[in-house]
Amino acid sequence: MDLSEDAHITTVGHVVAALGLVTAFGHVSRRTSASTYEITKLGDLATLQPEQVVSVDIEAATLPPGAPGEAWLHTEIYRARPDAGGIVRAQPESAFAVSAVTGTMHPVHGQAAWLGGPVPVWTTPRLIRSKELGAAAAATLSAVDALLLRANGAVTVGASAGIAAARMWLLDSACGVWLRAHAAGAPADLAAGDIDAWVTAAPPLLQRLWHTMVLRADQAGRSPGA
Template sequence: MSGRTAAAPSVGTLPAEVADAARTLAALGLVSAFGHVSARHGDRMLITPPIDLAEATADTLQDIPLDSTALPPHAPGEAWAHLAVYRARPDVRAVARATPESAFAAGAVASGTIPPLHGQGALLGDAVPVHDDARLMRSAGIAEGAARALGHADAVVLRGNGALATGGTPGHAVARMWLLETTCRLHLAARQAGAVHALASEEITSWRAAGPPLLDRLWAHLRSPGGSPPR
């Protein structure tokens, strides 16, 4: 692993989980040349390097302290975005960074937030916030702005710059990114039809109460050979 820091032995199967999630994100067509998956372990994070996610393996990951003030050599510049989310949200264990086309379109037309229009969309939060800043998140300051926009939601659309999704596991983060792509497509279709009928708060609460098992099932489907193909 030339130029990279090896994962600490104590992380167990986590490197393999991160790499599996990264390859699945690529297989789903939610990234092009750009995108990352990371996971928190203790006061550090494992993150994919700046390579095609389809080629990610456990031994390609970088191990970065959460309190870093500078990134190590060969780390992705947008590692700052992952660090900012982990610092702001102790509950978040994994982050997926992707560039679904529907997020670009929805981010350009949405007014601040994108409400869930179907039950599974509620697994992203009461609404998906839109971060109104299309700059690359290659500094701590810019990345912190995206983390603030995320707030207590489980995903955030980055206007002109893709999206971030969070989870308790790398698989859940990827499942939420897939749901975000669907949520953005539905939002665009509903706007075009002229009738955006968002879920009521009690409906959102009901779906979110069932969240973890549903995310488990969705992740198992997405990572299977017959899972949802690229859109």
């Protein structure tokens, strides 16, 4: 499997699926120009092939045939975030739990800071299948790199689709840590300066995490009964 962070979006989808971050629902995209991106078509991310993608014009008034309805979320994030090179949309169970009980998930451990800071919750519990809802969710995401969607999973952003996938894995982990810490008491959130220090250190460590995810997904595929 391609270890590069610029791996094809269907390869990224295979990794996300193999690591249990999606079931039947989820999509991956990557920016292809200032005004276009490509996104995985409707289907099982575990089995999609490179030809099963569709190109989307960020300025178009409608989505092209084959694009998932929630491509509007990707469109509006790319519009609002010129730095975004890839997006992953998934449904880790931990994200459902955290988004049900808070409006912001503050990092309580260092790696959670690689999500860009405190993770906001978009509180409208419905599918994001319109330009208006996509724009509202993108505004809630703002400058951080992860957004919890109440009752609807999560979305993460990266310089590439591979880095966005690494952040989705981190988000699942961070949500689990947050839930356990709050169940045990009142955890100490990371201070802003500490978050900034972790964010500064993030780029090579996110690349390392993506490489590890690819290797583990490949091992899972080779396991007996997989």
